[in-house]
Amino acid sequence: MRAPLLLLLALAGPVLADDSCGTALDPRTRQVIGAPTLQLAYVPQPAPLASGRHFGLDIVVCPRPGTPLPVALQVDADMPAHRHGMNYRATVRTLGDGRYRAEGLLLHMPGRWRLLFDVSADGRLQRLVHEVDVP
């Protein structure tokens, strides 16, 4: 029997700077998103985000105590106001210990984008969404 999937939407801004997820990431550009069973921290490479430039994301997923590490992570982005996503498909490498590297993203217009993180863990799929304003 397939594990039930639960889609959670976590719309969150940057969490307080004292958050403990991804503290090894560059604190100047680190963003942290919270969800019921995990936190996700990321930094863009290169930073800051700019339109029309390929970039990657260094990502750390921190499960809440008692929950397992994710088994998969997918990254995407869209621009709801314009009703389009990216023209590129990001790839994600698993680096171990909840660390990931996403590559191949490009936000091709200035404006408000959503970074979409689909985290599969413990038989559930959670979508974490982070809105970013791209100059």
Added chain:
Amino acid sequence: MRRWRVAALLALPLGVAAAGLSDDERQRVLSHGPWPPAPVLDAGNAVAGRADAVALGQRLFFDPRLSGDGRLACASCHAPALAFADGRARSQGREPLDRNAPSLWNAVHERWLGWDGAADSLWSQALRPLTDPRELASGPQALRRWLGDDEDLACRWRQVFGTPAADDGALLVQAAKALGAFTGSLVSGPTPFDRFRDALARGDRRAAARYPAPALRGLQLFVGRGRCALCHAGPRFSNGEFADIGAGFFVRPGQVDPGRHGGILALQRSGHTLLSPHADAPGDAAIKTRHVQLQHRNFGEFKVPGLRNVALTAPYLHDGQVATLAGMVQHYSELDLDRLHADGERILQPLQLTRREAADLLAFLQTLTDPGARRWQPGVLPRCR
């Protein structure tokens, strides 16, 4: 006291005090420069940037012996006097072609080449017209014959590549890389817009005030209500991607041009991308090729062209269906939303410009012309020794 007051006035943000721009408009205007940007080289092309390769590419570019029958040169469709385009709606090769010849100015700064972006480097783009039977219809035999007959060409080839490649495909790639080196050298110079933009950047009110008032109003429309800069972004006035703007895409009755959709398919089929063994250490330049994704909405999308020298490159769009720049402004003013793809992005709205606004937008676009682009002449090449 009075002197202090004058100094304070001069220190006001230039955009507000002099040019009539809000701070937001000023920031948007500044994003279209500086120009020229930092130099870049044709990706995956080990000879790009080398003077001897540029010279060899120039020789190949202007000489009709490059074509199979000696009738056409690259310059036949990319003429310097016509901003390296040809002034035709659709180009004329050995037979009528389906698309407009894009200008080669600043092509080295483009992410994708061709109206459909089927090539990811200048050299891989050059291979297509070089070998297309409807265009130059060249081949290794023609190249080898020419190299045997022309000591100057053979000397240049040796200097750039060593001996001509024994493998036919590799020989064509060498020619394409020399062409890529040459076309990559075509970066246009500053324009009246750049002088205004740079004056804004350094706070030179007097120099900024020289920018014509109609062009300034047109620029405000461009970065403001017109939202043109969403796609025509950055110093090149293009985001380097593809868009559906409600243009017709019938090549002829019953046949459509698939645009970007076909371009991505062609890229994926190509054996000469930045992911191929023919590419010389492309590094991060190959990220785009590795990650580009085919989507249904790509059907009928065409490249967002850069707008530098746009006033010199009529007619417009992928098949030259709009004869004049004023016609392009009118297209966006009266845009027919029913012509946009139902599943496409929602960015465009008819601008409904007044006659004066249309004239202002046109006046702004005309300030994107580099006066030197009209006068470009190929460099005189001393005999190769």
